[in-house]
Amino acid sequence: MRKSFVSFWRKNRAAAKLAILSQLEYRLNFFIDAYFQPLITTTVEVTLWYGIWSQGDFTTLNGFGLDSYLSYALWATFVARVTTNWMYESMMAEDIESGKINAILLRPYSFYSFYLSQFMGYKTFVMLGTLGIPLAAAYLFDLPVTFSRLPLVFVLLFFYLIFVHTVSFFVASFGFFMTRVHSLTTGKNIVLWVLSGELFPLDLIPDPYRQWAIASPFASGAYVPVAYMTGRVEVDAVWRAFVSVAVGLLVMGGAAMMMWSGGVRRYAGTGA
Amino acid sequence: MKYLRIWLSCWRMSWMESMEYRTNFLLRIFVEILWYSSQLSIFEVLYSHTSSIAGWNLKEVRVFMGTLFMLDCLWMMFFNENFDRFSELVRRGDLDLLLTKPVDSQFMVSLRRANPIYFFNFILVAGYFYWAISHLGRTPDAAAFEKYFLLLICGLSVLYCLRLFFAVIVLVVHNANNITYVWYQLYRFGTRPHSLYPSWLRVFVIFVLPVGLIVSVPSYNLLFESDATLWISPLISVLLFILARFAWLGGLKRYSSASS
Numbered sequence: 297m298r299k300s301f302v303s304f305w306r307k308n309r310a311a312a313k314l315a316i317l318s319q320l321e322y323r324l325n326f327f328i329d330a331y332f333q334p335l336i337t338t339t340v341e342v343t344l345w346y347g348i349w350s351q352g353d354f355t356t357l358n359g360f361g362l363d364s365y366l367s368y369a370l371w372a373t374f375v376a377r378v379t380t381n382w383m384y385e386s387m388m389a390e391d392i393e394s395g396k397i398n399a400i401l402l403r404p405y406s407f408y409s410f411y412l413s414q415f416m417g418y419k420t421f422v423m424l425g426t427l428g429i430p431l432a433a434a435y436l437f438d439l440p441v442t443f444s445r446l447p448l449v450f451v452l453l454f455f456y457l458i459f460v461h462t463v464s465f466f467v468a469s470f471g472f473f474m475t476r477v478h479s480l481t482t483g484k485n486i487v488l489w490v491l492s493g494e495l496f497p498l499d500l501i502p503d504p505y506r507q508w509a510i511a512s513p514f515a516s517g518a519y520v521p522v523a524y525m526t527g528r529v530e531v532d533a534v535w536r537a538f539v540s541v542a543v544g545l546l547v548m549g550g551a552a553m554m555m556w557s558g559g560v561r562r563y564a565g566t567g568a
Numbered sequence: 569m570k571y572l573r574i575w576l577s578c579w580r581m582s583w584m585e586s587m588e589y590r591t592n593f594l595l596r597i598f599v600e601i602l603w604y605s606s607q608l609s610i611f612e613v614l615y616s617h618t619s620s621i622a623g624w625n626l627k628e629v630r631v632f633m634g635t636l637f638m639l640d641c642l643w644m645m646f647f648n649e650n651f652d653r654f655s656e657l658v659r660r661g662d663l664d665l666l667l668t669k670p671v672d673s674q675f676m677v678s679l680r681r682a683n684p685i686y687f688f689n690f691i692l693v694a695g696y697f698y699w700a701i702s703h704l705g706r707t708p709d710a711a712a713f714e715k716y717f718l719l720l721i722c723g724l725s726v727l728y729c730l731r732l733f734f735a736v737i738v739l740v741v742h743n744a745n746n747i748t749y750v751w752y753q754l755y756r757f758g759t760r761p762h763s764l765y766p767s768w769l770r771v772f773v774i775f776v777l778p779v780g781l782i783v784s785v786p787s788y789n790l791l792f793e794s795d796a797t798l799w800i801s802p803l804i805s806v807l808l809f810i811l812a813r814f815a816w817l818g819g820l821k822r823y824s825s826a827s828s
Contacts, residue, residue, distance in 0.1 A: 479598075
């Protein structure tokens, strides 16, 4: 039992390391992706909210002041960058479409785990590497953030990453049945952009849609962690988010397994 | 005429290529509808809490969004595919092949590929724009529409020039896929009415990084009384066009084939 766990751990660690090393291969690209881009995105988001606020005829919006929205925009951009999956989903789909998947199918390692470890490894690396940006901005501009809430937020984010990867695995499995699945990835990410709360805080949505949006597992991709950090919601919302993501994981896991096994059965080994 | 013939041939090829994958074709139309909906959702949600932001009410913002979508469709239909693939073109050395052809390299790089999917989307968003105008409560006069279409052309030209500047960066540094994403982030400043910004940022989006001229200025001049931007926009667009041409030629001089 212990031996099998050690071997499992080593395999996953190696895949995570591989992801980090391959991303570091092109340093300028990595620098832009990990630092420059989030910095610009954050600046754009914060400025947009500041603009709306400074020119609008309101002092509070839905009960929250300017500081709360600036803090939300700052952290939502950072969190959503971590929880969005473009690159690894495209790589999985590409592997299936082109037939590169053969090499992975022959290994004593599942396709799902191979990419999950890479995804988690890279995202952890980026998350820890870029955490300084929102922290410094929150400190400099004295924005409302409860730092003691960060550990629970990170646990929720890690849990959510497994869910996001499962969704990506589900989408990539369409590659067995369709020639191109890139549009599905784009469509999925646009939907998540809104449903996660990256675009605007989900509590601004009128009822009853607000309750549905917040209860969905996708809200853990930005809204719940950021709202908890910035004081818009309390810890009970985080516990509900854990349950929601767990249910989402079960549902999406089941659907992904069905798609995958159906796809592998019809796969001829020469690219889908 | 020669260039028109070449462009028509390229368009035909792109059409055939797009129709090759029918499901993908339909999916992409659907994905664009999702994008439009997501862009609209932010204002629809914001205006459920207030009646006016910076003098723009929801009906006026809908006209702005209609303009944004129409211009976006035109951009995506004629230019975007070329610029999105530009980094790959340079990295794989395929640009060398284009440079050897007896046609202008900037023309080939900018208009070689088209995306006919957006033709259908354009019809859709033009319908949305018409709906937004007819629900405005007042109809802008013919002169306002004339100014609007002129400024829209200037806006498209500004968008093209700014995107070309980013392409020139790729030409010099070769492997910089992510430059494209940086552009998309900066472009977002242009996806909100410029009156929403504080005065220093308004100056920035009109004069420094003139993304405000792309959609916001045409919409503003259609909906409200014209201001100095009516003259500034054509001036800047001409200036940028000249600068972009020089930047392209300068970039080509510094370009050392990536494939060798």
